[in-house]
Amino acid sequence: MDHLSIIGASFVSARTLPPCHGGNGTAPLSPGSLQVILKNTSQAEHMKTMDVIDRVAEATGNSKADAKTAVETVISTIVEAAIRGEEINLHGLGKFVVKTRPARQGRNPATGESIMIPTSHSLRFTQGKTLKDALNP
Numbered sequence: 001m002d003h004l005s006i007i008g009a010s011f012v013s014a015r016t017l018p019p020c021h022g023g024n025g026t027a028p029l030s031p032g033s034l035q036v037i038l039k040n041t042s043q044a045e046h047m048k049t050m051d052v053i054d055r056v057a058e059a060t061g062n063s064k065a066d067a068k069t070a071v072e073t074v075i076s077t078i079v080e081a082a083i084r085g086e087e088i089n090l091h092g093l094g095k096f097v098v099k100t101r102p103a104r105q106g107r108n109p110a111t112g113e114s115i116m117i118p119t120s121h122s123l124r125f126t127q128g129k130t131l132k133d134a135l136n137p
Helices: 033-042 049-060 064-083 129-135
Strands: 003-006 009-012 088-090 094-101 104-107 114-117 120-127
Touching (some): 049 064, 064 088, 064 094, 120 129
Antiparallel strands (some): 003 009, 088 094, 094 120, 104 114
C-alpha cells in the first residue's frame, strides 16, 4: 500500500526512485533513501505552483504547457468540489473536507460590544495513511 500516484506519473515510494528525483522509476531504494528524498525536498522554504508544474512535466515527459494544464485542472476541480460542499478523497494523499463554523455571538475586544460573527467555511485536509507513513518512517 505504499504506491503513490502523481497526475499520471506513478512510482512505488518505498522501492523505486521517481524520475523527478533523478531516477528512472525503477531504481531500487535503500531503506534510508526515502528519508533523503524527503529531507532534500523539505530544504526549500516552500514549493510554488511552477515547481509542481516543472516536476509533473519532468515526471510525465510532457511539455510544461501540458503539465500546467493538468495541475490547474486538478486544482480547479478540487476548488469547485469544495465550493459545492463535496468531500475530495485523493487516495494515497488524503482527504479535503469543507467544515462549516456556524454563526455565533462574539465580543469586540476593543469596546466589549457584543457582535454577531457570521457563518464561515474552511477547507480542512487530513493526510492519508500512505502520506503519513512516508512522512514518519
